Amino acid sequence: MREIVLINITGEDRPGLTAAITGVLAQGGVNILDIGQAVIHDTLSFGILVEIPSTEQASSVLKDILFTAYKLDQQVRFTPVSEEDYQHWVAGQGKKRHIVTLLTRKVTAEQLQRVSSITAQYGLNIDHIDRLSGRMPLDTPADKGKGCIEFSVRGEPADPQALRAEFLSVAQALNVDIAFQEDSLFRRNRRLAVFDMDSTLIEAEVIDELAKAAGVGEQVSEITERAMAGELDFRASFKERLALLKGLDVSVLDSIGASLRLTEGAETLFAELKRLGYKTAILSGGFTYFAKQLQAKLGIDYVFANELEVVDGKVTGVAVEPIVDAQRKADLLKELAHKEGLRLEQTIAVGDGANDLPMLAIAGLGVAFRAKPLVKQSAKQAISTLGLDGVLYLLGFRDRDGQL
The missing domain is CATH 3.40.50.1000 (HAD superfamily/HAD-like)
Structure with missing residues (x-):
């Protein structure tokens, strides 16, 4: 019987880590169902959802992953995923996606908390968070800073106008800008x-x-x-x-x-x-x-x-x-x-x-x-x-x- 497992690896980023982990998976004949990786201040967060052909193979593959991660000084966590949960996840891929963009002179925790709370309130799920702005020195003058955080969210708000109104209200209160737009082909193809x-x-x-x-x-x-x-x-x-x-x-x-x-x-x-x-x-x-x-x-x-x-x-x-x-x-x-x-x-x-x-x-x-x-x-x-x-x-x- 096949096994579906989510593998999460965290630790200090280093060259060759992805190749080492996928090399172990390749030897076990594993299929990759999803993969994502982010590095924040030289700290790696690497997730990979895999389908292992059989339960017998799963034990051997996961043991080899654990050993390889140990050699690379990484922490590893395995999470079993049921086929029912996987199929539910697959069914969600047709949902609309939107982009929420936060623009500010200096990014604060309060700004991120308010934006993420509103998205959750309107039934939107955050899939990715990216920093689009460059790295800013700590002593950057308040009026010279430039910060931008982009949220990729999944779902369709029941009341888009109310969502926009709430974003506008928060933007005025915090002196930031919050944009909300559909993540369509045209967004990346304007001329x-x-x-x-x-x-x-x-x-x-x-x-x-x-x-x-x-x-x-x-x-x-x-x-x-x-x-x-x-x-x-x-x-x-x-x-x-x-x-x-x-x-x-x-x-x-x-x-x-x-x-x-x-x-x-x-x-x-x-x-x-x-x-x-x-x-x-x-x-x-x-x-x-x-x-x-x-x-x-x-x-x-x-x-x-x-x-x-x-x-x-x-x-x-x-x-x-x-x-x-x-x-x-x-x-x-x-x-x-x-x-x-x-x-x-x-x-x-x-x-x-x-x-x-x-x-x-x-x-x-x-x-x-x-x-x-x-x-x-x-x-x-x-x-x-x-x-x-x-x-x-x-x-x-x-x-x-x-x-x-």
């Missing part, structure tokens, strides 16, 4: 990433900077704030703000462009996306004049933004159609996906304002970046703790995968 510009790729709202130069800074900033929060129609508010810039001398554009700062992580993100073969685009309610500068700096493939009309060296304050508003952004995302021969599931959209919500909603991965509460609640995913390169973690990218 187009589109971005808002103002307060997403750059740390400013350009129209507010232009308004300051025109002497109407407070008026325009107030309108911008309400528009980004979804309190005002973007299209109408854009025309209203632009009209206030009438007469602004075009000479100020260069100085404002030179003062704009890229958002944390932007250069890393675009360098890696380019290396991975992604097409990238700016879809902005801002101005083409400044978007073109970013295109040159970051190597962006497409730019769609609003034209700043200038006559006789002065801004006219008149909007040039078509205005890139919320619906236009979503339409452009569809057009670019079609042009590149991609499904929408293969696209990423990142933005911070209410006018970004339509494109975030239809993208395969929609990320609200350092966004207002309304936008964070409405978007599929949100990043507020880390920089733009945190988007890479949502793709399963590890720091060690990078070439920067």
Whole structure:
């Protein structure tokens, strides 16, 4: 009668251990049903589920494994598994899988406890836990740290919206980001990433900077704030703000462009996306004049933004159609996906304002970046703790995968 046994081996990691253990199993004609291995701080945890052809062989094989492990200074444990339990385990392989991603400046036990408790509460079983972020020195400044833990979970929550709401609540309480997404083929096969510009790729709202130069800074900033929060129609508010810039001398554009700062992580993100073969685009309610500068700096493939009309060296304050508003952004995302021969599931959209919500909603991965509460609640995913390169973690990218 065949025997099914789970073999767990722990101890100091060393070269050749896996070969030695599987060599013993090979001599006993053993079949491998499952296998997994992890090394944390040079300590090995190695599990292997085996089918041994007969009870007589089992005794000999397990004795040889015990002797080999002893020689290698490893601890070993054997757990018998019934055929009924094994078949139940096999039957579970059709269950949906999801990825829960924790992003934080510094990983703490409380963060992991809260995330794992919520997953258990909603009937999700954690299969794997991986650290995607690199090793951080102990004295890393609080605002410079970068931590990411990825949980691979099995099952389907009865109420996905309630699960997301609870993750969002915990994220706000602990000042972390928690993403929850289906672990599908498309997650690892995305090829187009589109971005808002103002307060997403750059740390400013350009129209507010232009308004300051025109002497109407407070008026325009107030309108911008309400528009980004979804309190005002973007299209109408854009025309209203632009009209206030009438007469602004075009000479100020260069100085404002030179003062704009890229958002944390932007250069890393675009360098890696380019290396991975992604097409990238700016879809902005801002101005083409400044978007073109970013295109040159970051190597962006497409730019769609609003034209700043200038006559006789002065801004006219008149909007040039078509205005890139919320619906236009979503339409452009569809057009670019079609042009590149991609499904929408293969696209990423990142933005911070209410006018970004339509494109975030239809993208395969929609990320609200350092966004207002309304936008964070409405978007599929949100990043507020880390920089733009945190988007890479949502793709399963590890720091060690990078070439920067």
